[in-house]
Amino acid sequence: MARIAFDMDDVITDTYAAQRKWLETTYPETTKFADGRKFETFLSDVQHNHFWEMLGEGEFFGEIQPMEGAVETLRELNRRHELFIVTAATLFPKSCIHKYNWVQRHLPFFNADNIVFCANKSVVNVDYLIDDHAENFVGLEGQGLLFDAVHNRDSPYPDRIESWAAVRNYKF
Incomplete structure (x- = not known):
């Protein structure tokens, strides 16, 4: 796991x-x-x-919509792995309650104790972090996987995930 x-x-x-x-x-x-x-x-x-x-x-x-395939893939992965949401909500402190409520509404199967609000994501002890900003992998003990986004298309970071279908098929 x-x-x-x-x-x-x-x-x-x-x-x-x-x-x-x-x-x-x-x-x-x-x-x-x-x-x-x-x-x-x-x-x-x-x-x-x-x-x-x-x-x-x-x-x-x-009020943001989930990425295509995210909810289903997270539900499936949740059966086999320990999942965390690590979000830099502290950059917008008033967003924390809204993000928490979003998780409760869209991911009711998700363990609320595994939601981490922090800007420094290297503090989490995980095997993998999937993020759209490669700088969040600095100091991370586990493997960073860069999720494809408009703002990171020019990033030279080598380990990329292009979609939720690719997350589903990744060999964790």
């Missing part, structure tokens, strides 16, 4: 799609962009600040 940790934003939840939807609704005149563009490349300073203020309020994180 492996101990596997998963990041929440852009791994379990489709945060990029939710952010894009918010931006297109809030700033439809300026957010006509091609898939794959980072938001900071087309937002004005005022828009960028408004975007970060919205994230800081926290409620946004409770």
Whole structure:
């Protein structure tokens, strides 16, 4: 049995799609962009600040949809492995309760004692951490697996996971 940790934003939840939807609704005149563009490349300073203020309020994180295949795969892995959610919610402290409630609503089988809110993910003692930011693997005792996301497509990090289907098929 492996101990596997998963990041929440852009791994379990489709945060990029939710952010894009918010931006297109809030700033439809300026957010006509091609898939794959980072938001900071087309937002004005005022828009960028408004975007970060919205994230800081926290409620946004409770309404994000799960990534395709995430819930089913986590349910399946939960039968064979010890799972953790390790999310940097402390960067947006007001998001913690919303993320916790999201897990309760979408992953009712998940052990609530295994939800970790921390920015330094190297503190978790796991065999694997699946995250969309390679810098979260620094100091990690286990194996980091970089989950594919718009913002990390240029990362040279070698151990990548492209989708939840790939997570399901990974040999933990």
